[in-house]
Amino acid sequence: MPRSPVSQRLAEAATALFDERGYDETTVDDIAARAGVSRSTFFRCYRSKEDVIFPDHDALLDQVRARLAASTADTAIVAVCDAVRIVLTRYVEDAEVSLQRYRLVGKVPALRDREIVSVARYQRLFREFVGDWLGDSPDAALRAELMAASVVAAHNQVLRGWLRDNGRHDPFGPLDHALQYVITTFRHLEKSRDERDHDTGQIVVATFRSSASPDTVMDAIRAQLHAPS
Amino acid sequence: MPRSPVSQRLAEAATALFDERGYDETTVDDIAARAGVSRSTFFRCYRSKEDVIFPDHDALLDQVRARLAASTADTAIVAVCDAVRIVLTRYVEDAEVSLQRYRLVGKVPALRDREIVSVARYQRLFREFVGDWLGDSPDAALRAELMAASVVAAHNQVLRGWLRDNGRHDPFGPLDHALQYVITTFRHLEKSRDERDHDTGQIVVATFRSSASPDTVMDAIRAQLHAPS
DNA sequence: ACATGGACGATACTGAGTTTCAGGACGGCG
């Protein structure tokens, strides 16, 4: 609950102090003192010193989970894209905070690690849902792992680009581009699942009497393309 | 340097105690006492309590870096596969330790986080090299990120499967399978780079007089498939 | 007016990690 007046003051005091003296050089007592509260109160608002920097990740994670849970295998792609957009939106909404945190995380290894861990939670979430959607199809676990990793990587790539640009450009265009990249990748993967051990994709060669009607040709080709080979 | 006799004793004492009482319930003093040395000596051998569990990750990282650095863009695929195999080999070599650590990490959140962070280091390494290899081709950064994430995800997937199986089966077959999966994916991505914004891949339709010679047909199709569309 | 519950502060404690210092073992060297 980072939206009580007290925890708000604590967060401001913390970011200010981290900015002035650095993260490691700032103790929890310092933060509490500047916020005008006691040490106890700090730990009531935030479970740890790092939590001041990463406030409501749990809530965001729940939001993403809710979006994914509201979907089925049929609408998986849309759900995943929506979910990723939810996350990016949250970052863009408080651009100030995101940018300040980005600069800080770039300097403090402990915070960098912490961020990596929270990113991994999203990846795990995606993996679970994608895994469920894929059911017991061949290599379901592997494909779920790869898709989750790719989606998260795409998001991170776009987010980092936006942060490095100091939040000047609109990141949703690049995000859609990156997601399209991922989707295309896996669509091709799905299509060529049965031939993935071969060096190259199969080529359909169809021959017809030159007198065959277009419908005949189309039906034959359609059948060939849909056949499990 | 986890290979001095003292740090060896410390590692054994630590794993034994973690097994008996649990990680959080074991203090550094306990470990040092059982190893028959002082607390100071412990921190001389290992930088932190967690380091006893993850000993020589830095060395392994260097080994992987060396393998990647010994390659160029031309042999990128081989280099990446080799590098991943190096990592998996290291795990398989001391299967005992890997399995014990796996069980422990599954129970202790702090260690799980630590492992995630070290995995991220490998991913970063792959990303840097793949990014260099891709140079300034379009979307190089994005593609590097995706490839690195995929390769690492594939490795993790295989490794976890092997660990869950208590190291009974040979994991290198599954690893090759998973890597082939990834390679196929990105090969298709490369091939369809120019059409990735389209909804589907292009289809080549070629018509010939039924009297055309096979060579004529082949040449025409070959030209069409090789054309930049 | 009184009870209840929640927010806050004070205090003490555990344990990780750092720093400092003091001895002891060891090998060279005069």
Place this chain on the structure above:
DNA sequence: CGCCGTCCTGAAACTCAGTATCGTCCATGT
């Protein structure tokens, strides 16, 4: 042999994050 530098170790004190406990104050409702 004695002296000296170096490295390894132990001892002790210190900082600080995080936890637990208890007392206080205040607001609210009956």
